Amino acid sequence: MIGNTKTQLPKPFNPRQSKYEQQRLRKAHRKRAPIGPVIDHLKADHRVNRNFYKRIFGDDINIMLATAAFNFKKVMNKWKKSFLVHLDHLMNGWLKIIDSRMLKMAINQKPKLAF
Structure with missing residues (x-):
């Protein structure tokens, strides 16, 4: 858990979960799947893998600049x-x-006429 955000990883369903709960989780993980390639491109194309700014504040700046460049x-x-x-x-x-x-x-x- 990061702050107020709960991170869910895809894993085998618990047999005690209802079919509705399983479908809801499956749908949520399918929505999340296309984000992976975007993050990989940000790392490769916009130099997110190297950070030249200091501390946690620098990490935030680096991510914001990379996403701004990507959107631009x-x-x-x-x-x-x-x-x-x-x-x-x-x-x-x-x-x-x-x-x-x-x-x-x-x-x-x-x-x-030419003669």
């Missing part, structure tokens, strides 16, 4: 995708305008 990277990747989509639409619009102007210029020009 996720947001930037989403923005990058939407930005590229908007840039593609903008460039296609410009190309259509330029093509139409070039076509008009080609139609309006008189052919030059």
Whole structure:
């Protein structure tokens, strides 16, 4: 138990537990399972495995900075995708305008005869 938080680890069910209790625990552990890979990526990609700050306060700062960097990277990747989509639409619009102007210029020009 850490503070007011009770940590539960998956283990074989007690035969005295009801089916409802077993299903509730199984569901809770399934929700928790996807968090493991995220923590591993934080450790590898955002240098959580090395801490250069002092004491417990430094540990807290290190975790907060790593999670902020992780969330910032996720947001930037989403923005990058939407930005590229908007840039593609903008460039296609410009190309259509330029093509139409070039076509008009080609139609309006008189052919030059070279002798």
